[in-house]
Amino acid sequence: MALSRNEVIMSMIKVNHVSFSYPGSNRNALKDVSLTIHENEFVALLGPNGSGKSTLSMFLNGIEIPDQGEVLVDGIKTSDEMHLPAIRRKVQIVFQNPENQQVGITVFEDIAFGLSNIGFPTDQMEEKVHLVLNLVNLNVPLDREVANLSGGEKQKLALASVLALEPEYLILDESTSMLDPFSARYFLTALKQARRKLSFALIYITHHLQEIEEADRVFLFNDGSLLKGCTLEELYQDSTSLEICKLKMPYFRHLGLLIKEQGVDVLKHANELEELGLL
Amino acid sequence: MNIELENVSFGYTKHTTLLKNISIRIKQGEMIAIAGKSGAGKTTLTKILKGFNLPTSGKLLLDGVLPVKKNRKRFNEIGYVFQYPEHQLFSVTVFKDISFGLEQYHYPEVKKKERISEAMHSVGLDFERFVSKSPLELSGGEKRRVAIAGVIVNSPSVIILDEPSAGLDSDARDQLFHLLHRLNVEKRTTIIWVSHYPDEIIQYASRLLVIDRGSILSDGNPLDLLAKKVLTDAFGWSEVPVIKTYQFIKEKYSVKIKEPWNLQMVSRILTRELKNNKCLGKT
Numbered sequence: 001m002a003l004s005r006n007e008v009i010m011s012m013i014k015v016n017h018v019s020f021s022y023p024g025s026n027r028n029a030l031k032d033v034s035l036t037i038h039e040n041e042f043v044a045l046l047g048p049n050g051s052g053k054s055t056l057s058m059f060l061n062g063i064e065i066p067d068q069g070e071v072l073v074d075g076i077k078t079s080d081e082m083h084l085p086a087i088r089r090k091v092q093i094v095f096q097n098p099e100n101q102q103v104g105i106t107v108f109e110d111i112a113f114g115l116s117n118i119g120f121p122t123d124q125m126e127e128k129v130h131l132v133l134n135l136v137n138l139n140v141p142l143d144r145e146v147a148n149l150s151g152g153e154k155q156k157l158a159l160a161s162v163l164a165l166e167p168e169y170l171i172l173d174e175s176t177s178m179l180d181p182f183s184a185r186y187f188l189t190a191l192k193q194a195r196r197k198l199s200f201a202l203i204y205i206t207h208h209l210q211e212i213e214e215a216d217r218v219f220l221f222n223d224g225s226l227l228k229g230c231t232l233e234e235l236y237q238d239s240t241s242l243e244i245c246k247l248k249m250p251y252f253r254h255l256g257l258l259i260k261e262q263g264v265d266v267l268k269h270a271n272e273l274e275e276l277g278l279l
Numbered sequence: 280m281n282i283e284l285e286n287v288s289f290g291y292t293k294h295t296t297l298l299k300n301i302s303i304r305i306k307q308g309e310m311i312a313i314a315g316k317s318g319a320g321k322t323t324l325t326k327i328l329k330g331f332n333l334p335t336s337g338k339l340l341l342d343g344v345l346p347v348k349k350n351r352k353r354f355n356e357i358g359y360v361f362q363y364p365e366h367q368l369f370s371v372t373v374f375k376d377i378s379f380g381l382e383q384y385h386y387p388e389v390k391k392k393e394r395i396s397e398a399m400h401s402v403g404l405d406f407e408r409f410v411s412k413s414p415l416e417l418s419g420g421e422k423r424r425v426a427i428a429g430v431i432v433n434s435p436s437v438i439i440l441d442e443p444s445a446g447l448d449s450d451a452r453d454q455l456f457h458l459l460h461r462l463n464v465e466k467r468t469t470i471i472w473v474s475h476y477p478d479e480i481i482q483y484a485s486r487l488l489v490i491d492r493g494s495i496l497s498d499g500n501p502l503d504l505l506a507k508k509v510l511t512d513a514f515g516w517s518e519v520p521v522i523k524t525y526q527f528i529k530e531k532y533s534v535k536i537k538e539p540w541n542l543q544m545v546s547r548i549l550t551r552e553l554k555n556n557k558c559l560g561k562t
Contacts, residue, residue, distance in 0.1 A: 025416045048448045050418025096446060097363070150317055177446040178363075180317045180475045182515040207448040246450035251520035251542070258546035259553070269553050276527045277520070 011039040011074050013060055013091070013169060013201075018069035020055065029055045031224040032069070039168065042195075042202045044212040047221030048246040053205050056221070057171045060203065061091035074168070089118060092167035096174040098154040101161075107133070107149075108142035111161045118165060132160040135197060136190040152183025156190055163194055171203040176211065210250045220245045252278045280342055280356055280436045280469070281306050282328060287337035289327055297323045299493040300337070307436065308467040310460070312480040312501065315490035316514065321473045322362070324490060325439045328471065330354035358435030362442045362473075364426030368414035373404075376414055377429045398432035401462070403454055420451035427455070431462070437469040438462070444479060456483050477519050481505060482540045489514070502539070528552065 013036070020030040030052045037043055037060075045053040058064040059071050062078035071078045073087045095101055104110030111129045120128065129142060138156040140149065149157060155175055162170065172191070176184035188211060195202060204212055209232075212218070218235055220227040222244050235241060236249060249257075256278050260266060266273060273279045282305040289298040297320050305311065305328075313321045326332045327339065330346060339346065341353045361367060370376040377395050386394070396406045402424040409417075414425055423443070430438060438459070444452040460483060462468040474480050480487055480501050487501040489510065496513075497504050504510055506529060511517040517526070525539040532552040538544050 022416055024413070027416075049420030049451050152317065174446055181519070183317060185515065207446075246448040248449045251524070254542055255520075255524065255546055255549070258542060259550050262546060262550040264550050264553050272531070272553065277518070277523055 011168060013037040013074075014072040015056070015059070016070050016072070018056075018059060018066040018071060020059070020064065020067050028224045030059075030066075033224075033226045034069075035219055035226060035229060037169065037201055037203060040199050040201055041217065042204065042212075042215045044215045044218045045203065045205045045221065046207075046209075046218055046245050046247060047227075050223075051221040051245070052224040053219075053221045054173055055224075057093060057173055057203065057205060060169065060171060061088050061093060063093075089165055090167055091169040091171065092162035092165060093171040093173060094155070094158050094162055094175050096177055098151070098158040098178075101158055102146050102154065105145060105147075106142065107138075107140055107144045107146060107157060110146055110157060111164050114161055114165050128164060132164045135163060135194050136160045137186070137193065138190075150183065152179050152186060155179060155183070155187050159187070159191065159194070163198065166198065167200055169201045169203060171205070173205045174207070176206075176208075207247070209247055213250075252276075280353070282437070282469075283338075283340040283343070284327070284334075285338040285340070287327060287334040287339060289323060289332060289335050297493050298327065298334075301495055302337075303488070303495065303498065305437075305469060305471070307469055308463065309486055310463045310470045310484055311472075311486045311488060312484035313471065313473045313488045313490060314475070314477075314480060314514065315496070319490045320493040321490050322441055323493075325359070325441060325471065325473060328437075329357050329359045329439055331359075355433075356435055357437040357439060358430035358433060360427055360430050360438065360440040360443060362445065365414075365419060365422030368422055368425060371413060372411050373399075373414055373417075373425050374410045376425055377432050380429060380433045394432055395428075398428040401431060402428045402458055404428065420447050423447060423451070423455070427458075434466075435468065437471065440470075440472040442473050442475065444474070444476060452479070459483070477505060477511075477516050478521050478540055481521070481525075482538075502535075506535075524549075532556070 015033055015035050018030055018033045019028055021028050033056060045056065047053050059066055059078065062084050065079050073090055076083045076087060078084065078087055102110055103113050108129055111132060112125050115125060115128060136156045136159050138153060138160060140153065146154065146157065176187055179187060204215065206212060215232055217229055218232055219229045220241055227241060227244065236253065242249060270279060284301050284303050287298060287301045288296055290296045313324060315321050327334060344350050346353050368376050370379065374395060377398060378391055381391055381394065399406050399409065404421065404424050414422055417425065443455060447455065456479060459470045463470050484501045487504050488498050489496040489504065497510060505522050506526060508517060508526060511522055516522050521539050524545060525536055528534050528536055528549060534548055534552065536545055536548055
């Protein structure tokens with residue numbers, strides 16, 4: 001395997017010219033996608049339904065292996081079966097519906113399941129479980145049945161279970177879309193807190209730009225292709241891409257732009273606009 | 280069809296009450312959003328309306344009649360779209376999935392095809408392109424539309440949807456609500472949907488029911504209700520930009536914006552008020 005020196009040393013996910021179509025379909029779900037995600041980076045994958053963003057996320061930890069092209073995690077190809085378990089441990093996913101990934105009957109079992117799979121010492125298990133529950137701010141007894149948790153609590157538990165495995169890369173695939181606004185906000189706060197305490201790259205799939213205001217970079221997908229990678233600021237100035245990717249500029253940002261266009265001196269009205277939350 | 284609930288309560292066991300003394304009248308042709316926190320009883324209420332659950336006490340009347348014995352059939356006039364309906368697509372092709380509900384009527388093939396094509400058209404799915412596809416190869420938004428087509432094809436007089444826009448991008452969401460709005464205006468189909476999104480509620484609902492701990496907390500015009508800070512605080516909605524802006528402009532300048540989701544309109548009014556109230560900014 002010919003890797004440049006640089007690639008061996010750097011921790012990153014590298015997607016090289018990946019194309020893919022689902023069995024039985026002649027439509028390419030991914031078309032020649034190439035991108036790099038660096039360690040500790042916060043990137044967002046954006047695009048309309050069916051644009052390929054969720055499909056791509058399945059390739060990042062080797063759930064799917066590309067027909068064409070390759071995906072490298074810290075320099076190792078996901079097609080390398082021997083190293084696949086290590087790759088899957090490094091790259092964790094929280095799906096849209098937490099129930100799709102909950103395996104334990106109780107909160108404790110659910111978190112312990114993944115840990116025992118990687119040979120985590122049994123005598124330290126309880127301590128670890130407490131630690132990750134604290135991390136995501138989920139205050140429930142360890143013997144609480146998962147089925148009796150609310151949607152928001154289940155999603156936090158899913159997050160805690162994957163954080164227990166100390167991933168280097170964490171993929172969140174529309175993890176708030178099934179939550180009510182209250183629970184979604186708590187979930188995002190818990191995620192932010194966790195990111196401050198642990199270091200991992202965050203790969204966030206969403207339709208809502210207001211959820212990714214702190215993203216370092218965004219990747220825009222349409223119809224299986226990567227349209228562009230850029231910063232959020234660059235995206236906001238690119239109305240064509242916003243349009244193509246069916247993204248709505250956050251309400252306040254848009255309103256701010258419009259009143260400036262209509263000649264409002266924002267600084268002069270700073271007090272009111274700040275009170276409104278626009279500044 | 281008019282639906283009436285008189286003092287309806289419901290619980291799965293004797294000790295739990297999920298709905299308490301609910302009395303509402305829903306007239307044919309209304310467009311009603313149901314909001315409230317998780318676990319407040321929103322979905323339970325919709326299941327009562329559809330007849331999946333029967334009230335433990337109180338009465339449900341469809342067009343003034345108790346839907347029991349042979350009148351129970353009247354529940355068939357109510358279409359129900361579950362939360363994440365795409366999880367329930369199970370047929371080999373889109374055609375078969377949509378026609379599932381029609382099978383019981385023994386339509387001739389030609390008529391069946393016609394109705395399916397019409398239903399697909401109304402949800403914006405091209406008949407030729409999609410009809411023989413497997414539902415599994417569709418995107419989330421497309422699957423959602425197939426599931427909704429499967430309900431529309433039966434021409435229900437009432438459609439109930441449980442969080443229909445969760446997980447859809449803004450375009451798919453707009454299309455879905457244009458469709459529901461059109462059905463509501465053209466066919467006077469009653470639309471009742473559970474929603475967590477204040478923006479879609481104020482834009483599309485003619486009436487908002489807020490449910491809290493199994494009871495109706497408020498019932499009325501969405502804008503009037505969302506202008507009440509006490510209420511929006513209780514639901515964590517006061518910080519939702521569209522509501523915050525509406526409340527801000529109403530309080531500060533005593534202007535009620537008709538279409539707070541329409542940013543062009545909001546920005547014009549805000550610009551006008553800021554320029555007229557120059558000194559306020561310096562206080």
